[in-house]
Amino acid sequence: MLRKRLGSYAAVYQEAFPLIINYSGGNARQAMRLLNAYYFRRTQGKNNHQEAMALACLQVSKDLLSIPYRRFPTDIFTVVKRDKYIEGSLFSDPKISAGSTDAVYHNWLFIQGEPDSATPTQWPAIINPLIDGAIEWQADAPRTLEEEAVRNWAHDHGISPLGLNVPTNDNGEPAWNGLWEKIELSSEEDVLNIVGLLEEIGAGLFGIERQDRIVITYQNREGLDAVRDFLVGEANTYSYFSCNEIILEGGEDSNPVIELLTRLTEPDSGCIYSVEFTGEWTESQLRNLDHRRDLFSDLQMLWWIQQDDLKRYLRFWPQLRQFFRFYRLEDELWRGISTEEIQADINFIKSISDETDPEGVRRLQNVLSYLEGLGSEA
Amino acid sequence: MSKKKRKAVNKRKRRSMNTKKNQAMSEMERRVIVWDIIERIAFQPNSDQECSTWLGVYAKTLHKLWGVDPVQQHFSSSHIFDIPFLNMQCDYNIESVEKYSISLMNLSAGGNYWHCHIDPRYFSYTSLYSSSTHYPHQQLNELEKDVETVLDGMLFHPRCHTHIDEIGVQSIQLDPDIGGLSSHEIRIGVGIENPYVFLFHLRYQCCLVADPARQEEKHRLIELFCNSIKNKGQNMSARDLCNFG
Numbered sequence: 042m043l044r045k046r047l048g049s050y051a052a053v054y055q056e057a058f059p060l061i062i063n064y065s066g067g068n069a070r071q072a073m074r075l076l077n078a079y080y081f082r083r084t085q086g087k088n089n090h091q092e093a094m095a096l097a098c099l100q101v102s103k104d105l106l107s108i109p110y111r112r113f114p115t116d117i118f119t120v121v122k123r124d125k126y127i128e129g130s131l132f133s134d135p136k137i138s139a140g141s142t143d144a145v146y147h148n149w150l151f152i153q154g155e156p157d158s159a160t161p162t163q164w165p166a167i168i169n170p171l172i173d174g175a176i177e178w179q180a181d182a183p184r185t186l187e188e189e190a191v192r193n194w195a196h197d198h199g200i201s202p203l204g205l206n207v208p209t210n211d212n213g214e215p216a217w218n219g220l221w222e223k224i225e226l227s228s229e230e231d232v233l234n235i236v237g238l239l240e241e242i243g244a245g246l247f248g249i250e251r252q253d254r255i256v257i258t259y260q261n262r263e264g265l266d267a268v269r270d271f272l273v274g275e276a277n278t279y280s281y282f283s284c285n286e287i288i289l290e291g292g293e294d295s296n297p298v299i300e301l302l303t304r305l306t307e308p309d310s311g312c313i314y315s316v317e318f319t320g321e322w323t324e325s326q327l328r329n330l331d332h333r334r335d336l337f338s339d340l341q342m343l344w345w346i347q348q349d350d351l352k353r354y355l356r357f358w359p360q361l362r363q364f365f366r367f368y369r370l371e372d373e374l375w376r377g378i379s380t381e382e383i384q385a386d387i388n389f390i391k392s393i394s395d396e397t398d399p400e401g402v403r404r405l406q407n408v409l410s411y412l413e414g415l416g417s418e419a
Numbered sequence: 420m421s422k423k424k425r426k427a428v429n430k431r432k433r434r435s436m437n438t439k440k441n442q443a444m445s446e447m448e449r450r451v452i453v454w455d456i457i458e459r460i461a462f463q464p465n466s467d468q469e470c471s472t473w474l475g476v477y478a479k480t481l482h483k484l485w486g487v488d489p490v491q492q493h494f495s496s497s498h499i500f501d502i503p504f505l506n507m508q509c510d511y512n513i514e515s516v517e518k519y520s521i522s523l524m525n526l527s528a529g530g531n532y533w534h535c536h537i538d539p540r541y542f543s544y545t546s547l548y549s550s551s552t553h554y555p556h557q558q559l560n561e562l563e564k565d566v567e568t569v570l571d572g573m574l575f576h577p578r579c580h581t582h583i584d585e586i587g588v589q590s591i592q593l594d595p596d597i598g599g600l601s602s603h604e605i606r607i608g609v610g611i612e613n614p615y616v617f618l619f620h621l622r623y624q625c626c627l628v629a630d631p632a633r634q635e636e637k638h639r640l641i642e643l644f645c646n647s648i649k650n651k652g653q654n655m656s657a658r659d660l661c662n663f664g
Contacts, residue, residue: 049599049628084503244488279479392472393658
């Protein structure tokens, strides 16, 4: 599978294969995510093998593993790590079945096969290698996700991570739940300006054969249309891409998932689907969408979700979480791009297009108008 | 050489050709014409806008022939771009269709593998001639072979060349089980006087994904140029040349 993804170039990057296989824990999707991240770092990030592998693991562990700490079944993990199997009865025990099911559904724990006939209740299992380090800390290990999350949380709240005191309850005991809840809601997406975003998602967006699924999160809605038009316009400098804009409004009185299914009745793999989430999505709507994961597997999807909304949605999207890549737009979004470059792209599309009003030109003209408006405001 | 002298040489050659008007042209004469037409219609963008479009299309299509992921890039008349699978960068500076410089550099460590200047103040044998004659209509049955031979020398296997593994670039061998080629198959033409021809030949040479991919590109270009020459040698768009879209 890894060889197929890289084609002839597999020979050039094959030193990474054993590590990718090892870190994938036998999960094909995780292996592909690792490979894509590694390949991006080697080819565009100009990182060497070791750096690229470390960054790929970090990237995928952030993208792939959504870990709500309050429900993180560390006791189960500790036992599985020691015994290399999980007792089948754990899935039916009402006290701990939720933790066991979560562990498997979220891919924190991989079932390796069926039980041996001599031990029919013991399912061979391993901890996902990307979070294995979080279970047993080692002196030379990189920071665990929890440690990193605490540091990020402290940083976000203007607190030095050195000497950080955990809040306590009335009895003077650490109030872990409150802390974990806040940390869980801390953002962990890559924060990018428009140039960085294009570098990260360009391979999927510009490639006809490769469909990627991207969630872009933002603080303010203002200017979002310009970002979408910029991405679609740039894609059109590589080939003709149309863009299907869909707005899905969640809430008690709406049926956003049905609306999406209707819009995807005749899916077009040559189209960019730009899906904006609005309204108050209910838990059941979010879970319903999570179960439709396979609908999006062959499509180029750009989802736009407000930053605070996404934090709430993610806990209901263990599958989508693993299917999409997440990026956050930074405040100084248009840093690094000039109106001259956009005008050059408009001229370029005009020069190669047979159409009188190509979609790429229309999109980039909108961006240009938007940026000129920003300039005149300043 | 002055413009006046060059015109005189061309005039003598044309006169010599005209005397043979009713005779079939020799293979060599036809191929001189074909070479000249190909360079003129595909590799001599006239205005700044044409140069910009040519380089733009080139930039946006490189990934296809090389079988790599597309990356966001804009090429201008002076630019550096990566060829990551060879750990190499190409740095070019085009001043005109006759004057440019080009370097092949180590991507991670820096430093030049190879550097070349083309200075039009000095002449070469090939710079002496420019054809104003059409390909002989009565010999169109020879056209395909003529185009193939010319493209071989111009792009696919330049007569004067260096192999990149012989100038210090790390050797790679792409997966031979699926037709992958070795970097020894990359021949960098060392006497290419037109910057656009150089860039275009580099595009073909760095295609190592599979020999059939090279063959397919070769046949596409032969057909493209044959059709164009049959249609009176109209200028070829960069879009068609680079197979954009």
